[in-house]
Amino acid sequence: MSPNKQRNKATGGEAIDGLIIAAFGRHYEVATAAGRLRCYTRGKKSSFACGDHVRVTPGGDDQGVIDALKPRRSLLRRSDAFREKLIAANLSHILIVVATEPGFSDLLVSRCIAAAESQDITPIIILNKADLVDRLAFSRAQLAPFRALGYEVIEASALHGAAGLLERLSSLHAIFVGQSGMGKSTLINALIPEANAATREISAALDSGKHTTTFARLYALDGQMPDDARGWIIDSPGLQVFGLAHLGPDELAECFIEFRPLLGRCRFRDCRHEEEPGCALLEALADGRVHPRRFEHYRSIRAEIAEAKRLNPGW
Numbered sequence: 001m002s003p004n005k006q007r008n009k010a011t012g013g014e015a016i017d018g019l020i021i022a023a024f025g026r027h028y029e030v031a032t033a034a035g036r037l038r039c040y041t042r043g044k045k046s047s048f049a050c051g052d053h054v055r056v057t058p059g060g061d062d063q064g065v066i067d068a069l070k071p072r073r074s075l076l077r078r079s080d081a082f083r084e085k086l087i088a089a090n091l092s093h094i095l096i097v098v099a100t101e102p103g104f105s106d107l108l109v110s111r112c113i114a115a116a117e118s119q120d121i122t123p124i125i126i127l128n129k130a131d132l133v134d135r136l137a138f139s140r141a142q143l144a145p146f147r148a149l150g151y152e153v154i155e156a157s158a159l160h161g162a163a164g165l166l167e168r169l170s171s172l173h174a175i176f177v178g179q180s181g182m183g184k185s186t187l188i189n190a191l192i193p194e195a196n197a198a199t200r201e202i203s204a205a206l207d208s209g210k211h212t213t214t215f216a217r218l219y220a221l222d223g224q225m226p227d228d229a230r231g232w233i234i235d236s237p238g239l240q241v242f243g244l245a246h247l248g249p250d251e252l253a254e255c256f257i258e259f260r261p262l263l264g265r266c267r268f269r270d271c272r273h274e275e276e277p278g279c280a281l282l283e284a285l286a287d288g289r290v291h292p293r294r295f296e297h298y299r300s301i302r303a304e305i306a307e308a309k310r311l312n313p314g315w
Contacts, residue, residue: 015067019226020052020089021218030056030064031225037064049075049086050216050234051173074119076175080243081308081315088175088216088234091121095169095233097178097187098143099128100135104179106142110297111242112177113151114255118247123151124174126165128183130155145291149258158183162190170221171231180238188235192219195235244301245308245315252305256298258290 018037022029026046030039039056041048042065048054053070076087076094094116098104109125116123125146127139147153156165169191176184188195216236220226244252253259253273259281267278276282284290309315 015055015057017070018054018056018064019218020048020050020054021226023048023050023216028066030054030066032056032058032064034058035062037062039064039066041066047086049077049089050218050236051089051091051175053090074121076115076119076121077246078115078239078242079245079308079315080241081245081311084246087177087236090228091119091173091175091234093122093124093169093172093174095174095176096123096125097128097176097182097184098125098139099182100132100139101129102179102181104139104142104182106145106293107297107300108179108239108242109143109146110256110294111244111301113146114244114247114252114301115242117255117257118244118251125151125153126176126187127153127155128158128187131157131160145294148291149294156187158186158190162187166191166221169231169233173228173232175216175234175236177236177239177242179240182238184235184238188219188233191233192221192223194223195219243304243308245305245312247305249302249305252298252302256294258284258294259298262290 016032016034018030018032020028021031021036026041028039028048030037037056037058048066048069052072054066055068055070056064056066058064072089074091075089076091078085078087094112096109096112098109113123125143127143130136143153154165154168156162165187176187178184216234218226218232218234221231221233224230226232247255253263262280262284265280266273266276268276271279273279273281281290281295285292285295
């Protein structure tokens with residue numbers, strides 16, 4: 001019997017390949033050649049993410065059981081001292097959505113980029129609501145350090161059409177991430193009208209958005225059954241924090257691409273890049289090769305990781 005037709009003795013079904021297209025805690029929606037199945041996992045622990053390729057055993061009433069995880073090319077995750085959250089798997093790109101309003105955190109952008117770099121996922125920054133010209137110059141200035149490093153920045157307006165953006169994203173396996181209120185769901189609706197993702201008005205009083213997406217969901221960009229031969233995008237819940245406690249100090253430094261040529265060139269092998277003489281990073285900061293804001297981001301994330309490891313030595 002071929003591997004694609006393994007008989008499951010418990011249910012009498014045949015194991016088939018599938019792609020997780022939505023994650024609801026320990027329950028998942030899986031796209032298969034036999035149609036979409038609502039699946040659960042065996043045991044209490046779940047370690048699957050939207051975008052994972054899996055083996056499932058179909059049951060009755062469009063139900064199924066996930067039996068095995070197939071090899072991943074990448075895994076995007078976030079973590080704090082005590083909890084890790086799997087966000088999405090098998091990504092080629094991460095689409096970091098910011099907007100002219102409400103205000104966005106450039107520190108969160110650096111966090112998302114670091115998470116992507118750690119998994120060889122290509123970051124693209126999308127500046128949404130670019131039609132709101134009053135805040136456009138300020139937003140561009142916030143993103144200037146990232147653009148200077150070579151990261152692609154795309155200006156868009158979801159309310160005025162997304163044809164050009166669709167063409168750029170059509171072959172990618174990507175995820176939208178960003179703070180609530182940045183317009184991720186509106187972009188999804190503009191790119192894929194049939195998605196009907198929920199949208200809400202921005203809470204102007206709090207200068208932040210209201211959460212509209214409560215779980216990760218994958219959409220094929222051509223409206224067909226998603227697979228590796230076509231482009232797809234995952235919509236994810238809005239983020240206010242993006243912890244990186246699972247990264248070590250050296251890993252974090254590698255995730256800042258402007259640091260890479262400098263690493264290993266400090267006078268002291270155990271340099272912490274604080275006040276040590278002969279620190280290559282501090283010298284680059286002083287002569288402008290490293291942007292002060294990016295170095296501030298690095299120190300902030302590094303301190304947070306150190307505190308997480310102090311609270312949970314298991315990291």
